Amino acid sequence: MSRSSVIRAVFLLLLVCCGIAGALAASPARQDTPAEPDLSALPPSPTPVCPGSARSRLIVYERGRVTIDDPAPLNVRAGPRTTFDILDTIPPGGIFFVLEGPRCSERYTWYRVSYGDLTGWIAEGASSAYFVEPYPPG
Numbered sequence: 365m366s367r368s369s370v371i372r373a374v375f376l377l378l379l380v381c382c383g384i385a386g387a388l389a390a391s392p393a394r395q396d397t398p399a400e401p402d403l404s405a406l407p408p409s410p411t412p413v414c415p416g417s418a419r420s421r422l423i424v425y426e427r428g429r430v431t432i433d434d435p436a437p438l439n440v441r442a443g444p445r446t447t448f449d450i451l452d453t454i455p456p457g458g459i460f461f462v463l464e465g466p467r468c469s470e471r472y473t474w475y476r477v478s479y480g481d482l483t484g485w486i487a488e489g490a491s492s493a494y495f496v497e498p499y500p501p502g
Contacts, residue, residue: 414468418489421498422475424462429499432456438495440484444474451484459499460486 414420422428430438437453444467454460458479465475472487489495 414473416471416491417473418491418494420466420473420488422462422488426462427499428460428462428496430454430456430458430496431494438486440482440486442484444485445469452482454479
């Protein structure tokens with residue numbers, strides 16, 4: 365076996381042992397033009413505009429807090445409309461986790477949240493005031 369054959373064999377052995385050969389063999393052929401991304405799999409924008417309500421600020425899978433500007437607690441409802449039953453309330457300053465949303469109905473933007481053992485829907489605010497605000501991670 366010649367020296368170059370031995371070097372080639374060692375190189376190939378290293379490629380196989382490190383899994384690089386499989387990755388190289390499985391890599392797609394070079395494309396001159398990238399494929400269009402599939403945007404249907406992206407989550408909804410965190411800032412949609414619901415008619416008659418303020419710009420949305422909450423973000424799904426992040427925390428939020430009931431504003432302390434108003435001493436009244438925030439209603440947590442069984443569904444995203446004022447016609448749904450009130451399950452309980454979250455006090456001013458209460459920190460919750462956003463599970464789902466936003467949903468537009470009537471003049472409110474709704475989010476499904478969890479607060480302790482309570483899970484339900486809250487209105488983010490009215491056209492003139494926010495009931496809740498984003499709560500920074502940490």
